[in-house]
Amino acid sequence: MYIKRILLGVVLVGLIGGGIFAYMVYGTFFTSNTSFNNDEAAVFIPTNATVVDLEERLSPILEDFDSFESAADRKGYLSNIKAGRYKIKKGMNNNEIVNSLRSGNLPVKVSFNNQENINDLAGRIAAQIEADSISLVSAFNDKDFLKANGFDDANKLSLYIPNSYEFFWNTSAEGFRSRMLKEYNRFWTETRKNKASALGLEPNEVIALASIVHKETAKVDERPTVAGVYLNRLRKRMLLQADPTVIFAIKKETGNYDTIIKRVLYRDLEMDSPYNTYKYAGLPPGPISMPDISAIDAVLNPKKHNYYYFVANVEKFGYHMFAESLTQHNRNKEQYIRWINAQKIKR
Known part of the structure; x- marks a missing residue:
């Protein structure tokens, strides 16, 4: 009888202990552990993250980080923390959270357009993925990479076609570039290559011209007409005489790309720069900005006409007046000069 009591006691203690253990396991793995009110929260885990990094990013959205850490350790996650962007849904338990962080890396949408130089592009991208602007600039300027792929320092911006793309947040600078x-x-x-060839241009030359077209007019429906003007001038071996190239030359010379220049002065036209198309024939060495795809396609699909000149239309802002002859252009230009003087725009 005594032995039976001892055995019964041992069984009861075992049952109680097992119950407590089961309760603790259940609490650690299967009890809701989120503390936010929205339906879901985004978590960004950096490359080579440690448990300290996890705590910094997860504590604001979890009820109890310690219980999460315990569950993550038992599931082997802490020895293989994965970088990326992850989604935690409201009401998730630690088991579900670990599973999400282990295999639920979600892409982010990366968008860019109209950047005027590599540094601006790097800053724009660094705000959207893990790679910082310094590593991005270094990757963008890599001479070996540029040479191997048919680019140089002047036209390297041509590589980046503005659009929206999906990337994993933890993409490296080299990964983004590739x-x-x-x-x-x-x-x-x-098709696009054949159109460029028919114009006597290489793809990077198309982008260089498209960057001028993009700067000349924000009106997408007018861009094929503007592109046609410059292509007519190229065919006639005329100077392009594009004001945006002079503005770019000034910015490049000063190193201040934030300079706002509303009026190009006659003295600016004498600036000795390969980007000054009033002084040097043909296209500039590279794009003066990042053109929209609409501007690139405008060059590839130009409007056929006999215009060689254009000037801003002061009666229809945003658009231009086009002319076939210099005489007609000078008449149009007089209206613009009167208007710009009336606005007292000096620079």
Whole structure:
């Protein structure tokens, strides 16, 4: 009888202990552990993250980080923390959270357009993925990479076709650059290449001209007409005489790309720069900004006409008046000069 009581006691203690253990396991793995009110929260885990990094990013959205850490340790996650962007849903338990962080890396949408130089582009991208602007600038300026893929320092911005793309947040600078090379090659289809060839231009020359067209007019419907003007001038071996190239030359010379120049002065036209198309024939060495795809396609599909000149239309702002002859252009230009003087725009 005594032995039976001892055995019964042992069994009861075991049951109680097992119950407590089961309760603790259940609480650690299967009890809701989120503390936010929205339906879901985004978590960004950096490359080579430690438990300290996890605590910094997860504590604001969890009820109890310690219980999460315990569950993550038992599931082997802490020895293999994965970088990326993850989604935690309201009401998730630690088991579900660990599973999400282990295999639920979600892409982010990366968008860019109209950047005027590599540094601006790097800053724009760094705000959207993990790679910082310094590593991005370094990757963008890599001379070996540029040479191997047909680019140089002047036209390297041509590689980046403005659009929206999906990337994993933890993409490296080199990974971003490599993806953009693939997108560049994908963009330049045989159809586009053939159109460029018919114009006597290489793809990077098309982008250089498109950057001028983009700067000349924000009106997408007018861009094929403007592109036609410059192509007519190129065919006649005339100077392009594009004000935006002079403005870019000034910015490049000063190193201040934030300078706002509303009026190009006659003295600016004498600036000795390969980007000054009043002084040097042909296209500039590279793009003066990042043109929209609409501007690139405008060059590839220009409007056929006999215009060689254009000036801002003061009666229809945003658009231009086009002319076939210099005489007609000078008459149009007089209206613009009167208007700009009336506005007292000096620079």
